């Protein structure tokens with residue numbers, strides 16, 4: 454149960470095409486206003502495309518960025534709502550999530566913390582046993598330890614049930630080891646798309662003496678110069694070793710994302 458998107462355009466989004474296989478974990482990154490929520494809303498079927506096609510196979514659940522909940526609803530009410538509005542419902546899983554994270558079941562959500570409300574949204578989404586789970590900045594309300602636990606739990610669903618996960622985030626430092634695919638949006642355009650391993654294998658950083666040109670082949674994504682040295686982050690299908698005094702270094706996912714975002718600014 455994957456996602457297929459072809460030539461989709463909507464307001465700021467222009468001609469986005471990509472495919473996400475079943476059981477993949479995709480990080481959707483981009484600056485504020487790049488179009489992440491718009492793209493997730495299209496995938497969730499909450500918006501329709503002006504042109505192009507979106508196909509998400511199976512049941513889709515979407516946890517919106519602001520995690521909207523009726524403020525008088527308790528967690529129990531929210532699960533009851535989930536049960537009555539979804540064809541498939543797994544009460545045990547939904548309740549299990551809330552008890553794992555210690556969310557009071559009988560307190561109105563208006564009197565819960567942002568993190569506790571986020572857990573109610575997760576519980577409702579997971580209770581619907583989605584094949585495709587779309588999360589818009591899911592971790593933003595959570596403390597660092599809980600972020601780790603939530604991420605591990607979500608990856609558990611991917612591993613155990615082949616759930617296809619797409620999550621937008623600004624916290625690029627936490628993507629490594631989580632996402633196996635990347636979608637990077639800049640001003641509505643899909644600037645980078647693909648498997649993380651392929652992308653890391655096709656980017657390299659060259660560091661050496663001050664120079665106006667990179668010492669090896671490829672498209673320069675970002676160049677930085679100090680008084681003493683130059684550094685080029687380059688995209689190339691096959692990184693080569695460079696002659697001394699230059700050194701080539703592998704690029705981390707964070708470096709790669711930040712470089713593309715910085716250039717797109």
Ligand SMILES: Nc1ncnc2c1ncn2[C@@H]1O[C@H](COP(=O)(O)OP(=O)(O)OP(=O)(O)O)[C@@H](O)[C@H]1O
Nearest residue numbers: 464465483484485486487488489490491492518621
């Ligand atoms: N209902 C709408 N009608 C027209 N334009 C919209 C609408 N909603 C959002 N936009 C515009 O679309 C652009 C992309 O917004 P979107 O919310 O998708 O960005 P985002 O990448 O999720 O940003 P952020 O990281 O700040 O949440 C913005 O310029 C925004 O003003």
